[in-house]
Amino acid sequence: MASCSTFNLSPSSKPTKPLPHYLLKPLIHEPETETRTQIQTPYPKLIVTGPSKLSGRVPISGSKNSALPILAATLCCSGTSKIHNVPNLFDTRTMASVLASLGAKVEVFNNEMLVNTDGVDSVEPNSDEIRKIRGGFFVIGPLVARFGEAVVALPGGCNIGTRPVDLYIRGLQALGAVVELRDGKVQAYAANGRGLVGGSFQLDYASVGATETLMMAACMADGMTVLSNVAREPEVVDLARFLNDSGACVEGAGSNQLVIKGKPLLHGSECVIAADRIEAGTFMLAAAITRSCISISPVIPCQMSCLIHKLSAAGCKIRFQQFLDVGVKICKALRLRQAHILGFLQIFNRK
Numbered sequence: 001m002a003s004c005s006t007f008n009l010s011p012s013s014k015p016t017k018p019l020p021h022y023l024l025k026p027l028i029h030e031p032e033t034e035t036r037t038q039i040q041t042p043y044p045k046l047i048v049t050g051p052s053k054l055s056g057r058v059p060i061s062g063s064k065n066s067a068l069p070i071l072a073a074t075l076c077c078s079g080t081s082k083i084h085n086v087p088n089l090f091d092t093r094t095m096a097s098v099l100a101s102l103g104a105k106v107e108v109f110n111n112e113m114l115v116n117t118d119g120v121d122s123v124e125p126n127s128d129e130i131r132k133i134r135g136g137f138f139v140i141g142p143l144v145a146r147f148g149e150a151v152v153a154l155p156g157g158c159n160i161g162t163r164p165v166d167l168y169i170r171g172l173q174a175l176g177a178v179v180e181l182r183d184g185k186v187q188a189y190a191a192n193g194r195g196l197v198g199g200s201f202q203l204d205y206a207s208v209g210a211t212e213t214l215m216m217a218a219c220m221a222d223g224m225t226v227l228s229n230v231a232r233e234p235e236v237v238d239l240a241r242f243l244n245d246s247g248a249c250v251e252g253a254g255s256n257q258l259v260i261k262g263k264p265l266l267h268g269s270e271c272v273i274a275a276d277r278i279e280a281g282t283f284m285l286a287a288a289i290t291r292s293c294i295s296i297s298p299v300i301p302c303q304m305s306c307l308i309h310k311l312s313a314a315g316c317k318i319r320f321q322q323f324l325d326v327g328v329k330i331c332k333a334l335r336l337r338q339a340h341i342l343g344f345l346q347i348f349n350r351k
């Protein structure tokens with residue numbers, strides 16, 4: 001296919017060289033030490049002066065972490081994909097720019113995005129856009145699967161610390177990609193000169209982003225793929241649902257193993273992005289620490305069970321007034337141990 005890549009990506013011209021150490025560094029999950037919690041950044045602070053009381057009803061947006069991989073997955077689809085309830089955020093706007101930089105047609109109407117990737121004529125998204133957010137890197141999976149090659153800058157969005165992408169790369173290699181790093185960009189191409197081939201890959205760590213990227217790639221790889229020790233987060237399930245609605249064959253989403261039968265090309269479909277459990281959880285905590293009573297909607301209670309349990313144990317009263325309504329009221333002081341940001345998010349991210 002036509003490409004704006006400045007590199008000659010023909011397989012025969014590509015001597016394989018080892019990836020740099022920092023991309024392949026082993027996944028070591030350090031304990032929550034002071035070094036993780038004291039990351040200094042030049043970014044502005046939010047200073048909240050209390051005591052304050054919160055009240056009222058808060059609408060919860062569509063999930064950013066579901067929207068980003070689903071937008072990337074439109075690269076697997078012919079025709080138009082219609083995505084509803086996309087939160088209007090810097091990250092989703094950036095992902096739309098990433099797709100547009102590849103030649104996709106992206107139309108935005110309030111919280112609805114229509115994406116048609118039939119006109120994609122590049123495998124190299126705009127690097128400035130990719131470096132703005134972590135999720136931009138997801139496009140490497142569908143690009144190499146559909147077009148046989150991808151040139152994607154290393155992702156940004158990592159003010160919370162270094163977040164390697166070694167699992168994405170090793171997973172793509174397991175599906176028959178040759179991967180190199182040049183000038184801060186990851187270049188991947190199908191070793192057989194055609195497309196990816198199904199294979200088996202076990203993630204060292206159940207990374208959400210790597211699971212999603214490899215799921216998209218496997219949907220268009222030739223044959224069966226088995227991905228083990230994958231992430232089980234609701235956003236992974238949302239992505240699998242979108243891909244299956246678009247003609248893919250993904251089984252096992254929500255468990256720790258995915259079995260995926262590749263198809264040559266998926267077709268556009270329609271989906272509604274689910275409510276953001278991180279946003280909902282943040283408001284629940286805000287109500288708890290200010291001893292306030294608020295109502296948030298919509299929420300998906302089964303995705304919040306961990307946080308609901310913790311807050312209930314701390315004395316919060318949580319009521320489901322209607323199916324998706326939650327009221328939070330703190331009855332006694334709540335003491336939460338400080339945790340680094342991902343640990344904090346994992347209170348409601350992990351099952």
Ligand SMILES: CC(=O)N[C@H]1[C@@H](OP(=O)(O)OP(=O)(O)OC[C@H]2O[C@@H](n3ccc(=O)[nH]c3=O)[C@H](O)[C@@H]2O)O[C@H](CO)[C@@H](O)[C@@H]1O
Nearest residue numbers: 027065135163164165166167168206207208209210345349
């Ligand atoms: C866009 C998106 O969905 N972001 C979410 C995603 O972030 P993120 O993409 O960072 O989450 P992952 O589960 O993929 O990765 C978590 C950690 O695993 C390590 N890692 C991951 C991949 C890899 O190839 N190598 C590696 O070392 C990194 O230290 C990383 O910080 O999950 C987090 C934890 O559930 C959420 O808080 C983020 O909001």
Ligand SMILES: C=C(OP(=O)(O)O)C(=O)O
Nearest residue numbers: 091133134135157158160
């Ligand atoms: C860390 C987050 O997301 P990302 O991985 O997209 O940077 C977040 O949503 O807080």
